[in-house]
Amino acid sequence: MKRIYLNENENENEKDFIIERxxxxxxxxxxxxxxxxxxxxGMFLSVTEDKSNKVTDYSELSNKSFQIFEYWIYLNQIKERIQITKxxxxxxxxxxxYFQLNQTNPNLFDLLINKFNN
Structure with a gap:
């Protein structure tokens, strides 16, 4: 399987973005x-933005919340058996x-509210 990069000149070390927790x-x-x-x-495709592997710090999120975020990023859904609390x-x-999670598609916060209400 051929790897897909954002541009032809991107190498193995540049394909990932580091999120610190x-x-x-x-x-x-x-x-x-x-x-x-x-x-x-916007960050990665902008012509004016630095395209380095900037680190985003998500230390403010609890372990459970970060697991929700991580699962959602990879699968675009919220884990079935996870209990959403207030x-x-x-x-x-x-x-x-702070993390601009409201700019996600679909909106992660709306998904959490819907799961909480159900």
Whole structure:
């Protein structure tokens, strides 16, 4: 299977974007982030934006919330058996503007609210 890059000159070290969480780093494929978020799409495809592997710090999210974010980024859905609590909703509501998660498609916060209400 041939690897797909954002541009022909991109090498193995540039295909991932690092998201930091507490003292651990997670590598997310840029292509997936571009598909899921207007924020990352603008960041990686902008002609004026630095296209380096910037680190985004998501340490503000709890472990459970970060797992929701990670699962959603990869699969574009919320894990079936995960229980959405008021605490998670509040945490996402506080962090959503900071991390610009409201620029995701579909909107992750709306999905969490719908799952919580059901």
């Amino acid at each position: 507490k003292e651990k780093q997670y590598k997310f494929p840029k292509l997936i982030l571009i598909m899921r978020s207007e924020l990352y799409r 605490e998670i909703i509040n945490e996402f509501q506080i962090g959503i503007d």
